[in-house]
Amino acid sequence: MASGCMADAREEAVGTFVTMKTFLKAAPLALALGSALGVDGAAAAAAAAEKTTPLPRLETRDGRHSLIVDGEPFVMLAGQVNNSSNYAEPLKTAWPVLDAMHANTVEVPIAWEQVEPAEGQYNFAFLQELLDQARAHDKRVVLLWFGTWKNTSPAYTPAWVKLDNGRFPRMKDSQGKDHVVLSAHSANTMAADRRAFVKVMEYLRDHDRQNTVIMVQPENETGSYTVPRDFSAEGNRLFAQAIPASLAGRLGKSGTWEQVFGKQAPRAFNTWYVASYVNAVAEAGKAVKPLPMYVNASLAGPSNVPDPTGVASGGPQWDVLDIWKAAAPSIDFAAPDIYDRVSANIVQYLDKYARPDNALMVPEIGNAKEFARFFWPTIGRGGIGFSPFGTDDTGYYNYPLGAKAFDKETLAAFALPYAAVGSIMRDWARIAATRPTWGAAKPDDGTDQATTLGAWKITASWGQWQFGMKDWTWIKAEPAAWSNEPVGGLAVAQLSDTEYLVMGDHVRVTFSAANGRSDGTIVSVEEGTFKDGKWAMTRVWNGDQTDYGFNLIDRPQVLKVTTGFHSQRQH
Ligand code: DGJ
Numbered sequence: 001m002a003s004g005c006m007a008d009a010r011e012e013a014v015g016t017f018v019t020m021k022t023f024l025k026a027a028p029l030a031l032a033l034g035s036a037l038g039v040d041g042a043a044a045a046a047a048a049a050e051k052t053t054p055l056p057r058l059e060t061r062d063g064r065h066s067l068i069v070d071g072e073p074f075v076m077l078a079g080q081v082n083n084s085s086n087y088a089e090p091l092k093t094a095w096p097v098l099d100a101m102h103a104n105t106v107e108v109p110i111a112w113e114q115v116e117p118a119e120g121q122y123n124f125a126f127l128q129e130l131l132d133q134a135r136a137h138d139k140r141v142v143l144l145w146f147g148t149w150k151n152t153s154p155a156y157t158p159a160w161v162k163l164d165n166g167r168f169p170r171m172k173d174s175q176g177k178d179h180v181v182l183s184a185h186s187a188n189t190m191a192a193d194r195r196a197f198v199k200v201m202e203y204l205r206d207h208d209r210q211n212t213v214i215m216v217q218p219e220n221e222t223g224s225y226t227v228p229r230d231f232s233a234e235g236n237r238l239f240a241q242a243i244p245a246s247l248a249g250r251l252g253k254s255g256t257w258e259q260v261f262g263k264q265a266p267r268a269f270n271t272w273y274v275a276s277y278v279n280a281v282a283e284a285g286k287a288v289k290p291l292p293m294y295v296n297a298s299l300a301g302p303s304n305v306p307d308p309t310g311v312a313s314g315g316p317q318w319d320v321l322d323i324w325k326a327a328a329p330s331i332d333f334a335a336p337d338i339y340d341r342v343s344a345n346i347v348q349y350l351d352k353y354a355r356p357d358n359a360l361m362v363p364e365i366g367n368a369k370e371f372a373r374f375f376w377p378t379i380g381r382g383g384i385g386f387s388p389f390g391t392d393d394t395g396y397y398n399y400p401l402g403a404k405a406f407d408k409e410t411l412a413a414f415a416l417p418y419a420a421v422g423s424i425m426r427d428w429a430r431i432a433a434t435r436p437t438w439g440a441a442k443p444d445d446g447t448d449q450a451t452t453l454g455a456w457k458i459t460a461s462w463g464q465w466q467f468g469m470k471d472w473t474w475i476k477a478e479p480a481a482w483s484n485e486p487v488g489g490l491a492v493a494q495l496s497d498t499e500y501l502v503m504g505d506h507v508r509v510t511f512s513a514a515n516g517r518s519d520g521t522i523v524s525v526e527e528g529t530f531k532d533g534k535w536a537m538t539r540v541w542n543g544d545q546t547d548y549g550f551n552l553i554d555r556p557q558v559l560k561v562t563t564g565f566h567s568q569r570q571h
Pocket of ligand 1: 083151220221337364389398401
């Protein structure tokens with residue numbers, strides 16, 4: 001009877017708003033606990049019941065994806081802490097950094113070795129510490145499960161896994177020698193990883209009713225470098241078989257791995273088995289608490305067909321997403337870890353992961369200043385989150401992937417777009433769920449970027465002062481201080497046939513009527529914000545502020561542009 005009650009309260013807690021009904025159901029439980037806990041305990045338990053929030057989830061409508069947090073669309077303005085910041089003291093250094101960035105979310109690892117240091121003995125001290133610190137600093141959390149794979153390696157597995165290759169076998173290379181990476185074909189390893197992961201999810205179910213943790217990443221950068229598949233006896237046996245029916249159905253092809261995938265067969269094969277393994281872990285975790293779950297990819301280049309021995313074979317690179325989709329239905333989406341500094345490559349990655357069947361989220365991007373501008377094209381493509389890597393103050397910098405130092409100036413480059421979108425975060429998320437959006441970053445060659453939304457062409461140009469034109473000869477001007485800097489980006493949402501929301505930094509935005517029409521006019525440009533979901537104007541931009549485009553430079557400003565066409569009717 002009592003356990004039935006607990007189960008009821010838990011179901012309510014995980015899935016729904018706290019309505020009066022829920023509260024009344026939870027209250028007796030709190031009061032019952034109260035007799036054991038004393039009056040303060042009862043009050044605390046009742047307060048905990050009150051804090052219950054709806055379970056975060058992903059919603060997809062007409063190919064657009066939204067992350068729903070506390071019942072409403074949400075954009076993750078995130079930062080990821082360094083790998084070894086999964087302890088109480090280093091984690092404390094992250095909060096001032098995240099606050100200065102205007103971040104609302106932090107991505108933090110939790111390691112299998114710290115959760116289950118001895119087999120069957122679990123320690124959630126850090127997880128509770130993380131929940132406490134995040135709540136105290138008003139941040140949501142994305143939890144990164146560093147288990148069987150961390151950048152492919154088993155470095156974060158407990159010693160009892162690392163040291164027992166008999167029970168937890170490594171992959172074999174083509175010569176039959178052990179590779180460092182654990183085999184995806186081992187039922188033992190999968191069961192052990194899954195059991196620990198399930199314990200983590202149980203802890204969240206029981207200690208995070210308010211859903212401080214909004215999303216979970218099972219494993220980190222899966223796959224294996226240099227050895228494209230496991231050449232063990234079991235690996236060879238499976239490799240000789242026909243590809244699984246569900247994959248064959250999805251691809252419309254059947255046969256052995258080699259018949260279907262040719263030179264990419266070892267990688268396709270490993271992808272299927274790695275994805276199936278991660279799916280089993282995620283599925284079991286979701287059965288306990290069904291939070292959104294995603295996987296991250298170590299990228300192999302945006303346009304080449306990767307050399308199976310030169311990439312993390314098995315990981316969710318863009319060209320094997322269909323294999324991941326077929327093998328891992330419990331994974332909500334795959335996401336790119338971006339450290340490539342070539343602007344055209346970054347844009348390609350965004351395009352490849354923004355699919356009607358795959359929500360775009362950038363769970364890692366270098367924390368060097370030049371990466372910040374790609375926040376804009378990410379949200380412009382409907383991205384649900386963005387997260388530079390290395391956002392704590394432990395003194396560790398992953399240059400040349402990211403910044404040489406995450407100093408004030410570097411941090412400010414991320415803080416500016418986060419402040420702008422953060423000021424209307426829920427409104428942007430709500431609008432992006434249903435209306436057309438676009439975004440761009442200054443490309444490496446500094447060329448203008450443009451799109452057509454409705455009846456208007458919108459052009460972004462870079463590196464100009466707010467006043468005047470670059471090609472004026474009647475007055476001399478120095479180039480803008482940021483003209484040669486890799487900064488600048490914008491995001492636009494079309495609110496209605498005539499209205500557009502515009503945000504950005506270090507950008508000049510111009511509107512011109514599309515389709516060669518010459519009767520278009522800007523009716524008004526309002527700077528403002530949203531109050532209770534409704535636009536609230538603070539001032540009208542006119543005169544110098546609009547004569548040379550709308551110049552959004554170094555302030556978090558939000559503009560609503562209203563357009564129109566002159567009537568030709570004679571009165
Ligand atoms: C990608 C990984 O996912 C991160 O954990 C980290 O190792 C970075 N690479 C490099 O700093």
